[in-house]
Amino acid sequence: MTGTSEDESTPRMPRSGYQTDTVAAAVQTTPDGTPARIAGRLVLWRRMGGLVFGHIQDRSGRVQISLARNDLGEETFKAWHSSARVGDFVGVTGTVYTTRKGERTVAASDFTVLNRAVRALPDKWHGVADVETRYRRRYLDLLANPESRERFQIRSRVISRIRRFLDEADFLEVETPILTDAASGAAARPFITRHNALGEDFYLRISPETYLKRVVAGSFDRVYEIGRNFRNEGIDPSHLQEFTMLEWYAAYWDYRDNMNVVRELIRAVLDDVVGSRAVTYEGVKLDFGADWPVLDYREEVQRRTGVDLRVVRDFETLKEKCAAFGLDVTKAVSYAGLVDLLYKKTVRPELVQPCFLVGHPVELVPLARRNDEDPTRLDMFQVVVNGWEIVKAYSELVDPVDQRARLEEQAELRAAGDDETMMLEEDFIEAMEYGMPPMSGLGLGIDRFVALLTDAPTLRDVVLFPSMRGAKGGEGAPAGEDPAERAPAENAPAVAPGPKPTGAPGS
């Protein structure tokens, strides 16, 4: 790797450790006169004759450093300040003091360039505005845009707080397969991939649900998993094809237990990560501290459309009702699909403040338990905020006879052309036949939750590297190009099309 470098200018590793990572914040509360040895990326560099100020940055913010000719002597002063450029990583050893304008600063007695940047950083004031650049080259977004750094730190703290909450509630964190031989646990199209060793196609999981239930059957009464799910659907501001979900299952709980627990969890995250139970999302205050009304699914649909789902229970009639309501029913192939369409178009957008939606029709979720008194509805709830479903939970169906019948219905719908149905997994039903405790499970969409907490206009803003179409041209080499032609270029130093790494220090 060093073959093309000029050894004279190649920075050497520091011999001893620097304070790093959150040192920028730490220096702000350090008394004058304290020795400091810090490192970070140089983001501002102001040379003014015999005194030079700079800011170095890490994830906690920025701290000012200074080099003074009077302290260092002419030669050292000149060598050091001319050796560094904005973008370089530098190490500074010195003493903390406060400038006339009151800024805490480290006066350097030693100064080392730890590594260089050969490309120009984004505009120091405007940062990176181009959305595509922010997603494809997230490192530029992170280093240039503080609000982006803050978002991802909040994301990390949210997940950490959730883990602590569940661990303290005696849940066991487990991991279940992402590569599976059946896409189950949700109504969604899967990604298909090839398992070479087994010689067959596999699916990227759309949900860990049936595996987690098997784990509960195996006597782990409370389990959770935080992990990636994949759904082969369209991209829009509230959907990602690759998203992070929390799912938990607790034996002997029912959905009402989960309503209380998830509200407690969400409030704990708000308290400890945000510091307030209310957040503002796109100008709208969302108050998680207020009462969460419990709304009945079928009553809400009826209130807005006049359609009583307790009476209208067949596909054709509901299709007519939906069409009369102006909805596009040309692609509808199932009763459940129509119910979902009607709800999503009329009810969901109006549910802005946090609420529980309960009593969904039995057709909607083949893995959920029927209500004992009313077998046409499920013991199920969702938490809806800002028109987004952030939680879905229910008492689990643990009756293998009903489970088989419900999944066979799904298979029939699939045969009839509905590709968003659940696949029937024999293994899963067999596990149920060995016996499962009554239980309730819950899923919480981490990306949506974090987006609400950080006022992110799209979920892509809370995922470090959102899915994008293959990079265009340039070094990416368009398909069909002769690889032999560009082979020499691969070993060439990465020289920017713009500014060259000229002016080697010490020259």
Add this chain to the structure above:
RNA sequence: GGGCCGUUAGCUCAAUUGGCAGAGCAGCCGGCUUUUAACCGGCGAGUUCAGGGUUCGAGUCCCUGACGGCCCA
């Protein structure tokens, strides 16, 4: 899949009815010992996303495509 919008210097953005492609920041050179997006003087910087077309002349108008965004299905 459909509609609309966008793509100009490393970054952020200008460019009149179609008439020499510019500024700030960044970079380079010089000045400046308490700056705060430091400031002052000088210099260099472009496949205007790609390809085609209209025109004496295209960043600008037309067509096709790429990538991205928003809305719709």
